[in-house]
Amino acid sequence: MINQTEAQKQQAGKGTRIAQGARDDLLLETLVIESGQIVVFFTLDMIIAEKEFCDYCKSKITKATGLEAKQICISCIHTHNSPLTSHGMNHHQKPDKEYWNRLADQMICAFQLARNHLQPARVFLDEYKIIGYYNNRNRPGEEYFDQCLDLTFKTESGIPLVRLLNLACHPSLIGVQNRYFTSDFFGVMRRYIQGINGTPVMIMNGEAGDVSPRLLKKGVDWNECVRYGEGIGAQLIYPNHPIELKTEEVKIKKITHSIHYHPQESDYLWDKKKELTEKLKGTDQQTKEYELISGCFLYDIEEKLSHDELRYEGDCFIYEFGGFRMVTVPCEIDSVLGKKLRNHDSTPTILQAYSNGFLYYAVNQEEYGKVFESYVTYFPRGSADSMVEKMISRYE
Numbered sequence: 001m002i003n004q005t006e007a008q009k010q011q012a013g014k015g016t017r018i019a020q021g022a023r024d025d026l027l028l029e030t031l032v033i034e035s036g037q038i039v040v041f042f043t044l045d046m047i048i049a050e051k052e053f054c055d056y057c058k059s060k061i062t063k064a065t066g067l068e069a070k071q072i073c074i075s076c077i078h079t080h081n082s083p084l085t086s087h088g089m090n091h092h093q094k095p096d097k098e099y100w101n102r103l104a105d106q107m108i109c110a111f112q113l114a115r116n117h118l119q120p121a122r123v124f125l126d127e128y129k130i131i132g133y134y135n136n137r138n139r140p141g142e143e144y145f146d147q148c149l150d151l152t153f154k155t156e157s158g159i160p161l162v163r164l165l166n167l168a169c170h171p172s173l174i175g176v177q178n179r180y181f182t183s184d185f186f187g188v189m190r191r192y193i194q195g196i197n198g199t200p201v202m203i204m205n206g207e208a209g210d211v212s213p214r215l216l217k218k219g220v221d222w223n224e225c226v227r228y229g230e231g232i233g234a235q236l237i238y239p240n241h242p243i244e245l246k247t248e249e250v251k252i253k254k255i256t257h258s259i260h261y262h263p264q265e266s267d268y269l270w271d272k273k274k275e276l277t278e279k280l281k282g283t284d285q286q287t288k289e290y291e292l293i294s295g296c297f298l299y300d301i302e303e304k305l306s307h308d309e310l311r312y313e314g315d316c317f318i319y320e321f322g323g324f325r326m327v328t329v330p331c332e333i334d335s336v337l338g339k340k341l342r343n344h345d346s347t348p349t350i351l352q353a354y355s356n357g358f359l360y361y362a363v364n365q366e367e368y369g370k371v372f373e374s375y376v377t378y379f380p381r382g383s384a385d386s387m388v389e390k391m392i393s394r395y396e
Helices: 006-012 051-065 097-116 184-197 222-234 267-281 288-305 335-343 383-392
Strands: 028-035 037-044 072-076 122-129 147-154 160-167 201-205 243-245 247-261 310-322 325-328 349-352
Touching: 028 097, 028 201, 028 247, 037 097, 037 201, 037 247, 051 072, 051 097, 051 310, 072 201, 160 184, 160 349, 184 201, 184 222, 201 349, 247 383, 267 288, 310 383, 335 349, 335 383
Parallel strands: 037 072, 160 201, 325 349
Antiparallel strands: 028 037, 122 147, 122 243, 147 160, 247 310, 310 325
16 A cells, blocks of 8 residues: 555555555456457556556466457556555565466456356447546646546346446545555445446546546545545436447557657756755755655656666557447556547547556656656656557547
8 A cells, every 4th residue: 555654654664554454345347348359348446557467467367268468458446545466666565476366366257257147238328527526636727537438338128237437537535544445435436326226337547647636625534535436426326418329340459659768868857856856955854745755756757867778668459349449558647648539539438547557647748847747657758649649540
């Protein structure tokens, strides 16, 4: 678990907390669609689905099921209070490989169960505007994805099978005093909506890189979490203007985005190191700001500068179903880039971030260097824009 008090740091080590139990169930949600070929979407209640973890799970799943890796998508909701399944910002952390194995086995079981219960379905799209609760934390009052797309799969007679909700917000409301695993307000919202009529609810998190409840929340405890989950869920109960979507044989497209740059040749990194170093000199060491600069922003800048060159790869996928598409990105993508992926054409687009890897924040080039997400990103300036343009060029 990440975020901690000083006392917790001494007990658990930097970047982690020792959990005392579970506040609510952490779920693995599984959606299997057969449209010419099978595709399966797994969404886990955890913070990061790093490439090493996803590749490990996909390897086990392909051997057990005969699926190809491109037919499998693994993502997470990005709750900040989940078991350690990644290296996170600290590469000295060692994830529990037995837990990885357990999760992979559960994915296999969930897929087999879902596949054995497949039935013909019709697909309907509804759209809702979510009022209040979260906004763009870097540009308050300015544009962000304030919609929730509702992709509902129904039997041929009209009985709902599952609601797939696609919204964009950090589920990071619970504060550092928390010592329990929790899916945050996403879990509350999911249970609240499902409790209305029993239809299973699956959530895919979209362009939440710069969107969170930080500026609008009134507390950081479980009561506030419930207020958020039920308050947002109440806006999604009644049908708005659902339309039926046509479906065709799914076409799967994989776009591998390669990042290769030499940090020591980056004026941006050197300028930021100088700026942050000077800022530290005038900052009280006992403040949260000092801790954030020294332990996060400056740490990440210096870590990059310690390398002669850096190479990363991230896999993006486009699943074209004719009447709609689903796209995945291996990062936290911001509102500007998310809007490009969603609004390029008239085809409804479900955007699933935090998928099949984690390259930290994808920051658009206009805001790069102006927002704190620029410090921890693996993308050099303009690289995330290039990734999005490559994806758009592959749209049908």
